[in-house]
Amino acid sequence: MSAHRLVPESLALLTEGYAWLPDLMRAENDTALNLRVLGHPALAVRGPDAVGFFYDEEHVRRHGALPGPVLSTLFGHGAVHTLDGDAHRQRKAFFLPLLETDAVTGSAGHIADAWDEAVPRWRAQPEVVLFDAVGRVVARGVCRWAGVPLAEDEEEPLARDLLAMVDGFATAGPRHWRARRARTRQEQRFAALITEVRSGTVRPPADCVLDRVCRYRDASGAELTPRIAAVELLNVIRPATALSWFVAFAAHALHRWPEHKERLRSGEEGYATAFAHEVRRFYPFAPFLGGRAVTDLTWQGRHVPAGGLVLLDVHGQNHDERLFKDPYAFRPERFLDQPPGRDELIPQGGADPRNGHRCPGEAMAVGILETLARRLAALDYQVPPQDLSIPLNRIPTRPRSGMTIRTLA
Numbered sequence: 001m002s003a004h005r006l007v008p009e010s011l012a013l014l015t016e017g018y019a020w021l022p023d024l025m026r027a028e029n030d031t032a033l034n035l036r037v038l039g040h041p042a043l044a045v046r047g048p049d050a051v052g053f054f055y056d057e058e059h060v061r062r063h064g065a066l067p068g069p070v071l072s073t074l075f076g077h078g079a080v081h082t083l084d085g086d087a088h089r090q091r092k093a094f095f096l097p098l099l100e101t102d103a104v105t106g107s108a109g110h111i112a113d114a115w116d117e118a119v120p121r122w123r124a125q126p127e128v129v130l131f132d133a134v135g136r137v138v139a140r141g142v143c144r145w146a147g148v149p150l151a152e153d154e155e156e157p158l159a160r161d162l163l164a165m166v167d168g169f170a171t172a173g174p175r176h177w178r179a180r181r182a183r184t185r186q187e188q189r190f191a192a193l194i195t196e197v198r199s200g201t202v203r204p205p206a207d208c209v210l211d212r213v214c215r216y217r218d219a220s221g222a223e224l225t226p227r228i229a230a231v232e233l234l235n236v237i238r239p240a241t242a243l244s245w246f247v248a249f250a251a252h253a254l255h256r257w258p259e260h261k262e263r264l265r266s267g268e269e270g271y272a273t274a275f276a277h278e279v280r281r282f283y284p285f286a287p288f289l290g291g292r293a294v295t296d297l298t299w300q301g302r303h304v305p306a307g308g309l310v311l312l313d314v315h316g317q318n319h320d321e322r323l324f325k326d327p328y329a330f331r332p333e334r335f336l337d338q339p340p341g342r343d344e345l346i347p348q349g350g351a352d353p354r355n356g357h358r359c360p361g362e363a364m365a366v367g368i369l370e371t372l373a374r375r376l377a378a379l380d381y382q383v384p385p386q387d388l389s390i391p392l393n394r395i396p397t398r399p400r401s402g403m404t405i406r407t408l409a
Helices: 012-028 048-055 068-075 085-092 101-123 130-146 152-167 174-199 209-215 226-256 259-265 271-282 314-318 362-378
Strands: 032-037 040-045 289-293 297-299 302-304 309-312 404-407
Touching: 012 032, 012 040, 012 314, 032 302, 040 048, 040 297, 040 302, 048 309, 101 130, 101 226, 101 362, 101 404, 130 152, 130 209, 130 226, 152 174, 152 226, 174 209, 174 226, 209 226, 226 259, 226 271, 226 362, 259 271, 259 362, 271 314, 271 362
Parallel strands: 040 309
Antiparallel strands: 032 040, 289 309, 297 302
């Protein structure tokens, strides 16, 4: 556009949710936008080149950009997400083994086993809310994989708290305060576990995630405090909870478009991976990501001063017709012949996870979703009448009913 207008601050984010930033960009017919957010100048960007711009630490920093309420619920104060530069890369090295094939296979195997153990119990119940049930499955499976001891009576409280941390990070009111209490509770529990491991009272399997976080040393050779170690241990376990959202969305997709069920059952090569990518692209999870401008910046003729906000339009990019033909059609086939470009499909961030802020557990999330999507397709169940709408003004959103199913013997 020849002239750029400043979009004023608005409470529309609260009412429009996921549609807020994409609608603003659509109105401007542009992939960059100046606006004000909470009184601060901001630059919103979208597109593969914008992803590279957003994750370049010479342009945008994360330290100080994440608001306190998000740290108090989703990530934890002092987490790797709050660091930049060498400190970030040093801490990030702890998470890089999550990218390896063995980690993906191992975590998916443990969670698949937990699913198989849960199915007989589901069949004994009149109905099951899949969202909540998968939360318990994931908590059991990921703790086994990470070497975290979990008694049977601890499984449901942990799952409930992990789900609450994710569910309450982007809202005010009761959901947010539940998330804060959940994080405090689990940070205290995990810090006590870290202390017990370091004292020799608890002996986890060698080189498991729990063992590694207890032995981790920073650049100065100092071990993490029990609380920070607990934060980072939770930042391995808690992201797996997102599978509850994605499996509920997968069930929603299979209900609306049941033709995909047989292709998942058949074991067609590459189809489960394509289906997992399309679930993550099509359904809303993260609306946008934010950072702060390191210096005065210009992107595509748009300016933002040093310290201003830079927003990466995640939801809008995942539905950008310049990147994905028929973006509002659910078509896993789009990823069969050509896997998604690294900076095109960004439901869990962009750039290289080895040296940037992209979630290092993304490959694990995809692998687990593939596994559970196949199991879901193979499960004999009915979907009773319920409210399957997905409100876009709720962040993170999900089917209102949580996807209730009635399993069949």
